Amino acid sequence: MSSDEEEWVPFSRRPGWRDVTPVPQDDGPNPVVPIAYREEFREIMDYFRALYFADERSRRSLELTAEAIDKNPGNYTVWHFRRRVIDALNADLCGELDFVSLISLKNSKNYQLWHHRRWVAEKLGPDSANKELEFTKMILARDAKHYHAWSHRQWVLQSLGGWEDELDYCAQLLDDDIFNNSAWNQRYFVISKSPLLGGVQAMRDSEVGYAIEAIAANPENESPWRYLRGLFKGHADLLIEDGRVSEACLKVLKTSNQRVFALSLLLDLLCHGLQPREELREVVQRLSSEMELPVETMDPMRSSYWAWRKSNLLPLPEAS
Amino acid sequence: MECTRGRFERDRHVRFMEMMLELLPSEYESQEINRLTLAYFVVCGLDILGALDRIDKDQVARWVLSFYSRSGTVEPGNCQFYGFHGSRTSQYPLDKQDLSFNASHLASTYCALAILKIIGYDFSNLDSNSISLSMKNLQQPDGSFIPIHFGAERDLRFVYCAAAISSMLNNWCGMDKEKATDYIIKCQSYDGGFGLVPGSESHGGATYCAVAALQLMGYIKANYISRSTGSSVVNVSALLEWALQRQAADGGFQGRPNKASDTCYAFWVVGVLRILGADQFLDKDALRSFLLSCQSEYGGFTKFPGSPPPDLYHSYYGLAAFSLLGEPGLAQLQVELGITALCGALT
Known part of the structure; x- marks a missing residue:
């Protein structure tokens, strides 16, 4: 070269x-x-x-x-x-991996390079898993949202293995930057796909806690809100049953100015038939009286969307 | 040069596209492999600007067709794809076509057909059956497509290309739509957007590919909003909210949550909203201001505000976004095909 x-x-x-x-x-x-x-x-x-x-x-x-x-x-x-x-x-295939690493230093954002790397790793088999995980780690250390690196990493885990430390790795990246949506996505990938963890159902309880903690620290961070919602994908019944979810919404509505995602999730809960208890009802009503259309005002860029969402909602049921 | 911040500078954009048509700077060397895509940006960009008279249509048609790998027959068991070659750098000399060097590519084929459609080429001159039938060889058991017969990455981009090619040729024998749809469904993430492959993070471009392909295959009914109770193969309400949240505080669209706004996602994500019949929910004025802040004084658009020089990719998507915003004087797009509505209607 x-x-x-x-x-x-x-x-x-x-x-x-x-x-x-x-x-x-x-x-x-x-x-x-x-x-x-x-x-x-x-x-x-x-x-x-x-x-x-x-x-x-x-x-x-x-x-x-x-x-x-x-x-x-x-x-x-x-x-x-x-x-x-x-x-x-x-x-020599190991030498070939080194060649790809060298090329990636200059330009790692092209599909062909990663396809080639996968071809080599596939030939080397499970023994290369570690090297591939380290390689993507090196790329992600420079750019923690590198789409190709994440795709490759997911392929390595699924095809060659190496799941053992992946949840810790996600936690570490989220410690570095709790707004890193790629790391949240990887976390979801791990809890749903890792053969060591038992799937979303087994992980839901502890992950709800993890997401709510992140929400409490940064209510404006969209990523943990979506993650929390994702934990109940296909299980709206469990979503409205888990008191921690509506509690988290309530807490943010009461204490923070960053209320958009809390109200959005609350709308979802109500759509799915949540019967709000007294305190939640009061907070929503207070917000409604303080500002004419609370959600629209809070998120002016999407005000017509929120108005549409609300128009699709039945009125809040009266307290019994 | 005077400040251009306040208004859409049509004439400068026409000049920029003409310059690109004439000669691309050396920096485009590394994109040579996507030569037909680069040409598509220029031709479709000029069409959006209402300036298609700047090109010689016959010349362009001849040039595009010179990438076509004329097949003869599609034999069973022969895994080749007979579409359009991606570039000149590795194409066998034109007078000595040798199919053992066939490297027809789905994205190039999509761009070639889009250009031909835009310039009004008569598709009955194409052997569309051979393109479609051989395209079948690229579909994988999971429903995805590889772009080239000797193998490459597979993801939603090529499912989209296959659907757009089938639609433009009006011939769907080249893909198993149900399998393709199964693959698309697997790419929808827990947050409502779509990743390029199952498990990947939701991404504006991938989401466009998914939604546009579903629309072309007839699985998304136009104007979802007015019939919000309707069922769909994917979770449209989560998708809708994900897409709307991509409009960031600066008015531009980001490709993923918590990333910076970028000109091109104004097309990809607003395109999704348009297909869903939900673009009335976005803040058009804020988006317009963002796009104007990416407008270069030399014509064209940059990726981010104040990051010169403009490049062809972001310039095209900036123009396409302005068309979606209904900028006066710009041609309307048939958004799911990536060509202007008028030439789409000639199908």
Whole structure:
């Protein structure tokens, strides 16, 4: 691979490449959105085409694809050819993971790189689980919401294993940033999919506590509210039965100015048939009298949505 | 240059798109593989701007068709997909087509057909049956699609592409709609949005792909809001609230909760709301101000406010978002297909 510090040597001047006739790009007449290719890019791709069309699965093809990927990490044909070469040469797969790590330092936001990494890890099997979890951890340390890294991590867990510390890892990331929705999503993934934890049903009780604690600390944080709701997905009956949920709403409504998500969840509870007890009813009524349309005022950007939601609600039942 | 903050600068956007049409700067090298997608942004962008006269339609049609891998016959057991090749960099010289180097790609095929639709190309000249039949080879047992026959990542983007291709060709023999729908349902997250693959975090782009594909396949009834009691294959009320909450305090749309607003999600998420018949619930004035703060003085749009220079991707989605907002003088979009309504109606 060419390093940025050293001067790049064109293939035409490299020993060992004299026998290759480069194949220039045929853009045809009147190309649309032509690209102002730099000389280096053009030459690498001219040589790539030569070896690719000749289907030359050699050591130098491996070197060439490394340079082509460095310039062009989204080009799936180059990656595909590289996999054919690796197979043919029986190339070292651990070394290949290192190559991907190196490329990811420069640009880790392309699908092809991650697909390639998965292909290698799949070949290496469960032994690579640890290395893959560490790799994604390294990427997530730089960008804790990196979509590709999270997808890869979920694939590793499901296909190669390594669930043991995952819930702790989520807790640690949420300690760092309780607003990190990706970590909340991963937490949901772990409690619902980990073979070690028994699924959402087994985890619901303790997770409700975890989410409510996060809500109490930051009622404006959408993530734990959605997570709490998600714990009861498909079980509206259990949602309205769990007194802690309406209690959490009540507490936020009474003590915080950040009431949108509490009222939203409360609307859901009422839709599902919650019979509010005295105190909750009073708080809602006080909010209604203090401000004409409390939810709309609190979330002016979505006021017409809240008005619509409320219009779909039956009036609060009278206290018996 | 004067400040452009206050209004939508149509003429500057036309000039920006014309510049892109003429020559893309070197930074686009690494996107060469999506050459047809880059062309789609320019052609559809000009169409939205009412400036399609800036292109030579016959020339563009010939250029697009030069990516088409003419198949001959689709044989059973042959796992190839005969659509449109993604780019020139790895395409076999045009005069020596050799199908062993076929690398037709679903996204490129979608973009190619969208461009052809926009410029009014006669689809009866295409071998649509071969495109559709061979596309069947890309659908996986779980209902998802890989984009290319030799394998690549699979996710909702390619379910969307397959549905849009089937719709534009008016030929659905290339996909098992029920299986595709099962896959989409599995991608709906606990929070109501959709992740790119089952288990992934909800994301504005993935949610658009899911909802638009469902709409194209006939599984979402237009105007959900007026018949809110209706049943649906996915949880629409959670989806609706998730989508509405993506409008952030600055008026723009974010792709995921607790992330910064970004021009492109104004299209992806507002597109979802439009399909659900719920775009009356968003704050249009606030979104308009946000988008204007991303409008570049050179024409085009940036990803975030004040982060020059503008790029083609965000410029296209900025224009598409302005069209969804009903900006006077812009063509209406047929949002689930990503082309203007007029050319969609020619189907």
